[in-house]
Amino acid sequence: MSEAGASATRREVDPGRKYGIMLNNNSNSWKCIFCKKDFNAGISHLKQHLRGDHRNARACTLCPPHVRESLIKYKQMKEDEKAARNLALQEEEEGLDEYDEECGKESQLRRFIHAKKRRVRGPLDRYVTVPPPDVLQGRKDRKSTLGAACDKEAREDVCGDITRWFLDAGLAFNAVNYPSFDKMIRSIGLYGPGLKPPSMYELRAPLLNKEVHNTLVQIEDNKKEWASKGCSLMSDGWRDSVAKKDIVNFLVNSPKGSVFMKSKDVSEVVRMI
Known part of the structure; x- marks a missing residue:
């Protein structure tokens, strides 16, 4: 079987494609047949949406339970197949x-x-x-x-x-x-x-959003300490010689460490003074 034929067979077997509509004949653009939401990150993102097992893809509230269960079972089956192939390769390579x-x-x-x-x-x-x-x-x-x-x-x-x-x-x-x-x-x-x-799109969109989320989660621990032990508000100013702007940074300090909160352009205030 040719590579193109094998790829076509995989697409036919993949149950996720039955519950989505390809938009503009673009394999990266799909529409959920249940909630009519569009996806531009490929069929994988659509299946994550239907399964509801990925934090970067909001779960479909209209997906029937039997559809979600079948997609979860298909995913597990593919992971088990990969694990079996990997184990077989490791056994072949033991002497290398x-x-x-x-x-x-x-x-x-x-x-x-x-x-x-x-x-x-x-x-x-x-x-x-x-x-x-x-x-x-x-x-x-x-x-x-x-x-x-x-x-x-x-x-x-x-x-x-x-x-x-x-x-x-x-x-x-x-x-x-x-x-x-x-x-x-x-x-x-x-x-x-x-x-x-990672691609440029992954770095500037999903991966960046993930790091922002992780940072906010880490700050939550600091906020709990601020409420129980107190904290200090700090600020420092500097001038952007290129943009000709006066900037003030605001930070919160506690025994757990200092956390940057925001920067403020105070150029207008400085000019008035």
């Missing part, structure tokens, strides 16, 4: 040394094949976040082995790519001192080969 001490083309080819296989990820992978201690120790031990040369060359290539990204984006080099930079590098390494990076 990911950190081969050889530096020849044959070793590079084996590592490439190994990386291609590892791109299949299952639902259990989300719970694997920290490398085992023996793996970390193994990486340290490689410094005294013949594979150290390969490891050093590979790291130089990766660091070179990171440097070029900093230069293209015009970022200050001291950005690597942020704890979030270390966390990002660690998360990418734990994910492994095949990571699909």
Whole structure:
């Protein structure tokens, strides 16, 4: 069966497409047949809306219970299939040394094949976040082995790519001192080969909204402390030499830390004074 035929078969089997109407022959635009709401993030977002199991997609209040249950069962079935495939690949790769001490083309080819296989990820992978201690120790031990040369060359290539990204984006080099930079590098390494990076749309819309939500949740703990132990309102002013504006920042301080609340343009007030 051709790739196009297989893709068409998957679309026919997917029950989520039965409960949506494609708009303008665009696979990214769908309308829910129950509540008539439009979606521009693809069929996945429509199914999240029908299942009501994702915080970024409001649940459909008109979706029949048997439809929601069938979609949940279909999702679970697909996750179980991925987990089974991933387990089978892991069993096949048990004899393959990911950190081969050889530096020849044959070793590079084996590592490439190994990386291609590892791109299949299952639902259990989300719970694997920290490398085992023996793996970390193994990486340290490689410094005294013949594979150290390969490891050093590979790291130089990766660091070179990171440097070029900093230069293209015009970022200050001291950005690597942020704890979030270390966390990002660690998360990418734990994910492994095949990571699909976020798109510009994801960064400026759903991912940004998610970070705003997480920040507001963290501030709630501070607000509880403000109510029980008290707090101090602080402000500091500065002048934007480019826009010629006078700005005042407002913060709330407590034993738990300082929280930025808002900035205010006070240029008109300063001119009056």
